[in-house]
Amino acid sequence: MHSSDEKLEVALEMSGVNPAEEDLEKILDGFTRGLELAAQLYTVPGVRYEEPALIFSARVAGAR
Amino acid sequence: MEYLTIADALEALRENKTTATELLQSAHAVADELDSELGIYLSRFDEQAMAAAAEADRIYAAGEPAGPLLGIPLGIKDIISTVEGETTAQSLVLDRAWGEGIGDAVVTARLRAAGGLITGKLTTMEYATGVPDPTKPFPVPRNPWNTEYWTGGSSSGTGNGVATGAVLGGLGTDTGGSIRIPAAFCGISGIKATFGRVPKSGCVPLGYSLDNIGPMARSARDCAIMLNVLAGYDASDACAVDEPVDDYVAGLSGDLSGTRIGLDRLTGAWSERDPAIDAALDAVVEALTGLGATVVDVSLPLWSELSAATRITSRSEAFAYHAPDLQSRWSDYFAATRQGVGTAVAYSGADYVQAQRVRRVGQKAVAGLFETVDLVITPTSSVAGWTIDSLSTMAERFGAMHTGYWNAVGNPALVVPMGFNEIGLPLSVQIVGKPFDEVAVLRAGDAYQRVTDWHLAVPPVLSAAAVA
Numbered sequence: 433m434h435s436s437d438e439k440l441e442v443a444l445e446m447s448g449v450n451p452a453e454e455d456l457e458k459i460l461d462g463f464t465r466g467l468e469l470a471a472q473l474y475t476v477p478g479v480r481y482e483e484p485a486l487i488f489s490a491r492v493a494g495a496r
Numbered sequence: 497m498e499y500l501t502i503a504d505a506l507e508a509l510r511e512n513k514t515t516a517t518e519l520l521q522s523a524h525a526v527a528d529e530l531d532s533e534l535g536i537y538l539s540r541f542d543e544q545a546m547a548a549a550a551e552a553d554r555i556y557a558a559g560e561p562a563g564p565l566l567g568i569p570l571g572i573k574d575i576i577s578t579v580e581g582e583t584t585a586q587s588l589v590l591d592r593a594w595g596e597g598i599g600d601a602v603v604t605a606r607l608r609a610a611g612g613l614i615t616g617k618l619t620t621m622e623y624a625t626g627v628p629d630p631t632k633p634f635p636v637p638r639n640p641w642n643t644e645y646w647t648g649g650s651s652s653g654t655g656n657g658v659a660t661g662a663v664l665g666g667l668g669t670d671t672g673g674s675i676r677i678p679a680a681f682c683g684i685s686g687i688k689a690t691f692g693r694v695p696k697s698g699c700v701p702l703g704y705s706l707d708n709i710g711p712m713a714r715s716a717r718d719c720a721i722m723l724n725v726l727a728g729y730d731a732s733d734a735c736a737v738d739e740p741v742d743d744y745v746a747g748l749s750g751d752l753s754g755t756r757i758g759l760d761r762l763t764g765a766w767s768e769r770d771p772a773i774d775a776a777l778d779a780v781v782e783a784l785t786g787l788g789a790t791v792v793d794v795s796l797p798l799w800s801e802l803s804a805a806t807r808i809t810s811r812s813e814a815f816a817y818h819a820p821d822l823q824s825r826w827s828d829y830f831a832a833t834r835q836g837v838g839t840a841v842a843y844s845g846a847d848y849v850q851a852q853r854v855r856r857v858g859q860k861a862v863a864g865l866f867e868t869v870d871l872v873i874t875p876t877s878s879v880a881g882w883t884i885d886s887l888s889t890m891a892e893r894f895g896a897m898h899t900g901y902w903n904a905v906g907n908p909a910l911v912v913p914m915g916f917n918e919i920g921l922p923l924s925v926q927i928v929g930k931p932f933d934e935v936a937v938l939r940a941g942d943a944y945q946r947v948t949d950w951h952l953a954v955p956p957v958l959s960a961a962a963v964a
Binding site for chain 1 (some may be wrong): 609805807811815822826835838840843860919
């Protein structure tokens with residue numbers, strides 16, 4: 433298992449973002465909380481076979 | 497100093513008791529006196545607004561047909577485009593050419609066509625997220641009820657501008673509460689309508705599937721007057737909904753007979769809770785019951801899960817927009833913006849899609865609740881605000897504000913003042929309805945304000961300015 437700070441380091445590298453040293457502690461706090469929130473999404477009763485709230489329209493906005 | 501609601505100002509204009517020019521001069525006087533202390537405006541359009549006021553006065557004098565907002569000074573949050581001046585999103589990062597290429601956003605054009613006087617661009621949190629960063633060259637918005645305190649965000653200048661009469665109404669935007677939180681902290685009213693009800697093209701995005709533009713004003717009636725102008729389909733916004741628009745003002749009957757209201761006090765939603773909230777909620781229930789409503793206790797389904805879905809969706813959509821600039825201009829962003837949006841790297845593409853599945857589950861659960869009640873009320877926030885010095889990032893404050901849940905499911909939500917806490921900061925109640933039932937929401941808010949006067953209270957900073 434990797435620690436949160438190791439996971440954050442990988443995630444930041446993959447995203448191409450290079451935060452200032454002074455921001456890393458705050459980002460790690462939010463990142464760790466974010467992982468917990470994301471995990472929570474997969475435990476919601478009834479969600480396993482639900483369609484996502486994503487709607488794509490073939491019509492371009494503003495076009496006739 | 498004049499300090500009228502929009503409804504009162506329109507009546508005074510129609511009865512020739514004031515002029516648009518006088519209303520605007522009064523609003524300008526407030527801004528001249530208080531802006532440097534409160535941080536209301538980023539830019540003012542005095543010359544253009546005065547010309548529009550003169551034209552409004554000519555129309556009234558000639559007895560020509562008047563638009564529903566003719567002669568009313570209105571401010572625009574500076575993430576929404578206007579023809580008069582640049583849109584900055586209160587950021588060093590945003591390319592100023594973006595707004596120049598748009599001109600008026602749909603909502604700005606609608607306010608202008610209705611006769612509104614566009615007074616200028618109002619402060620925001622950078623890109624409509626985070627908290628102030630005093631190291632950046634922008635005003636720090638302060639709460640007119642106590643200038644040591646924050647206005648709330650992100651529609652901060654609309655909040656303190658309306659609360660002081662620097663504008664009589666204005667536009668805010670709301671992705672997780674950015675209309676409702678500053679309205680609550682500044683003691684005014686504001687509504688996030690049903691998602692898609694108000695076109696958002698011409699507005700800098702934060703969370704594409706969560707963003708709403710809406711009115712902020714002193715009263716629910718004022719919000720109804722403005723929403724009558726703002727609501728309605730426009731093809732330029734892919735999220736706009738092509739459904740008939742109700743007459744929100746005509747729906748303000750003052751009568752709540754037969755209305756079933758569910759109350760969730762949200763006592764466990766946040767660790768910190770202002771001790772004055774529950775007595776204020778009791779008084780709200782008493783007032784609504786006296787107006788004919790029946791109030792029962794309810795428990796909002798999937799509270800933490802839907803709040804999480806809003807957060808993950810908002811952060812992920814914002815990161816998609818900001819990634820190139822975060823990669824190349826990290827330090828140009830406000831600290832809270834870069835730290836907050838930067839946390840989106842925690843979420844995978846699958847997490848984002850899962851959040852949208854949770855929103856569907858949540859919509860169904862909330863719809864089930866609304867089969868038993870017509871409206872839901874909650875405290876808007878567990879706290880009345882924080883001092884500016886104590887702010888760090890929005891992430892640490894998010895759970896205290898009970899607004900993002902409703903962005904996940906899209907229902908209309910109005911906030912109105914419901915009293916004050918021990919140190920004189922406003923408290924606020926949130927009134928939520930079924931999708932596209934803004935009429936019921938506004939009717940309840942207006943009826944409540946007919947039997948209370950919290951929304952007419954004047955901040956001490958204004959009283960002090962008037963005396964000086």
